[in-house]
Amino acid sequence: MASTNGKPKLALYWASSCGGCEIAVLAIHEKLLEVAEAFDVVFWPCAMDFKQAEVEAMADGEIDVCLFNGAIRNDHNAHMAHLLRQKSKVLVAFGSCANEGCMPGLANFTDREHILRFIYQESPSTDNPQGVRPQLRTEVPEGTLELPDFWNTVKTLDQVVPVDYYLPGCPPEAKWVAAAVDAIVTNKLPPPGSVIGMDVAVCDECPRKRDVKKITRFYRPYEIVPDPEICLLEQGLFCAGIATRAGCGALCPSVNMGCRGCYGPVEGVEDIGARLISAIGSIIEAKTPEEIDAVLDTLPDPAGYFYRFSLARSFLRRTRMGQQDGRRVAEPIAEVPRLEPELAD
Amino acid sequence: MSKTNFSELNPAWGDRQPILVGFLCNWCSYRAADLAGTSRLGYPATLRDIRIMCTGRLDPAFVLKALREGADGVLVMGCHPGQCHYQEGNYKAMRRIALLRRTLAQLGVHPDRVQLAWASAAQGTIFTEKVAAMTDVVGRLGPLEWRDTIEDPAPQMKVLSLEEVAHG
Ligand code: FES
Numbered sequence: 001m002a003s004t005n006g007k008p009k010l011a012l013y014w015a016s017s018c019g020g021c022e023i024a025v026l027a028i029h030e031k032l033l034e035v036a037e038a039f040d041v042v043f044w045p046c047a048m049d050f051k052q053a054e055v056e057a058m059a060d061g062e063i064d065v066c067l068f069n070g071a072i073r074n075d076h077n078a079h080m081a082h083l084l085r086q087k088s089k090v091l092v093a094f095g096s097c098a099n100e101g102c103m104p105g106l107a108n109f110t111d112r113e114h115i116l117r118f119i120y121q122e123s124p125s126t127d128n129p130q131g132v133r134p135q136l137r138t139e140v141p142e143g144t145l146e147l148p149d150f151w152n153t154v155k156t157l158d159q160v161v162p163v164d165y166y167l168p169g170c171p172p173e174a175k176w177v178a179a180a181v182d183a184i185v186t187n188k189l190p191p192p193g194s195v196i197g198m199d200v201a202v203c204d205e206c207p208r209k210r211d212v213k214k215i216t217r218f219y220r221p222y223e224i225v226p227d228p229e230i231c232l233l234e235q236g237l238f239c240a241g242i243a244t245r246a247g248c249g250a251l252c253p254s255v256n257m258g259c260r261g262c263y264g265p266v267e268g269v270e271d272i273g274a275r276l277i278s279a280i281g282s283i284i285e286a287k288t289p290e291e292i293d294a295v296l297d298t299l300p301d302p303a304g305y306f307y308r309f310s311l312a313r314s315f316l317r318r319t320r321m322g323q324q325d326g327r328r329v330a331e332p333i334a335e336v337p338r339l340e341p342e343l344a345d
Numbered sequence: 346m347s348k349t350n351f352s353e354l355n356p357a358w359g360d361r362q363p364i365l366v367g368f369l370c371n372w373c374s375y376r377a378a379d380l381a382g383t384s385r386l387g388y389p390a391t392l393r394d395i396r397i398m399c400t401g402r403l404d405p406a407f408v409l410k411a412l413r414e415g416a417d418g419v420l421v422m423g424c425h426p427g428q429c430h431y432q433e434g435n436y437k438a439m440r441r442i443a444l445l446r447r448t449l450a451q452l453g454v455h456p457d458r459v460q461l462a463w464a465s466a467a468q469g470t471i472f473t474e475k476v477a478a479m480t481d482v483v484g485r486l487g488p489l490e491w492r493d494t495i496e497d498p499a500p501q502m503k504v505l506s507l508e509e510v511a512h513g
Binding site for chain 1: 404406409412436437438440441444447448451475478491494
């Protein structure tokens with residue numbers, strides 16, 4: 001349905017996110033005037049005073065395009081995802097949180113109970129002797145106060161509602177936001193389900209040279225001064241570029257920092273960790289279990305490196321859940337009991 | 346071989362058996378499995394084998410997907426070190442599986458649920474021994490049931506009054 005001023009209607013929403021994606025929208029600079037020219041902004045709580053009830057009152061499909069950033073980690077996020085899906089013709093997963101879970105998705109290494117306990121009781125700056133926790137509903141003289149339920153598992157937008165387009169990145173680079181705006185304005189959108197961006201890996205945009213060297217250990221960034229021209233991974237610095245979608249112009253590797261993986265897995269890869277394990281397995285110089293262990297000991301926290309941005313959309317999605325005192329909690333394995341010597345021995 | 350009652354190893358099995366997915370290289374271990382079959386060697390019926398050309402072809406995604414889709418363990422078998430038909434494949438597999446096991450441990454999956462073993466085309470007995478050993482390890486670890494981890498039913502919280510909240 002066209003709005004009264006004849007312009008298509010645009011909504012922007014943030015669920016579980018940091019606000020960086022909202023700034024990424026502003027980073028398209030004067031193109032923003034084109035957006036204002038072309039669209040009627042009907043919902044953008046970060047920038048203007050809109051109410052959820054106004055969206056609820058809209059007809060289904062009344063919003064032409066909704067740019068949705070943020071992951072889904074509580075009942076309200078999910079409610080807004082369903083609501084905006086219902087009211088929007090085109091729903092775009094905007095930014096890494098909506099695409100892969102991003103930083104909020106790292107909460108999938110733990111669970112709700114541990115998060116609430118740390119935030120409300122154990123963190124050094126918390127003073128809460130009675131251990132008060134947020135409650136779903138609290139009766140006060142004025143009525144009932146409600147808070148959305150907080151989930152154990154952070155989800156991506158498309159794990160909750162169907163998504164039409166994906167605009168990856170933490171945050172998406174301005175040129176791709178602009179490209180998406182152009183595509184929408186000129187009605188030249190790619191087939192639904194497409195990623196608006198590139199389908200090659202960060203390495204394809206990276207100016208560094210690869211000389212197919214094998215590595216015998218990893219270094220943390222503070223341990224060496226990297227050569228400015230050679231591939232960082234081949235110098236033993238962890239870089240996720242090989243498994244990460246291009247589109248950023250290889251910003252991090254260009255300034256001596258390994259790719260963090262914020263554009264999510266490259267086209268054709270479902271699980272970024274699997275691809276990185278494959279790649280790292282190929283470049284390590286080690287042939288016995290002892291040599292391999294020695295090299296891998298120099299790469300602490302591999303799951304954290306591999307799934308920094310993409311844990312929520314990885315194959316396993318989170319740490320294993322189990323029961324403890326009648327509560328569902330994450331079960332990380334700290335000390336691994338050895339059951340058998342490795343079968344290959 | 347008589348049917349093992351896995352609930353004796355770990356009560357969580359109930360009357361179900363461990364499900365192992367095997368990735369066997371075409372040139373050695375898959376032939377070892379064939380030999381075990383033609384020699385009528387007995388071994389636990391827990392392994393679903395999938396033939397791959399070489400353990401170097403094993404994308405770690407196969408393993409993660411198997412675990413997600415209901416496998417309790419994954420056994421990868423190939424040619425002995427130095428005997429890979431593509432020279433380096435099994436060394437790559439060694440490094441990948443080692444790194445994968447570390448990653449899995451951080452995700453709460455016991456690393457012994459994913460193991461690598463060697464059996465040449467002539468080692469049907471070794472093949473059966475490895476399957477039996479892997480079955481025993483996974484049997485003791487219990488079911489993985491990844492679906493339970495992903496399908497996380499929202500926990501119900503109690504409705505408290507302000508009084509109750511303040512006084513715990
Ligand atoms: S061919 Fe058997 S492991 Fe490579």
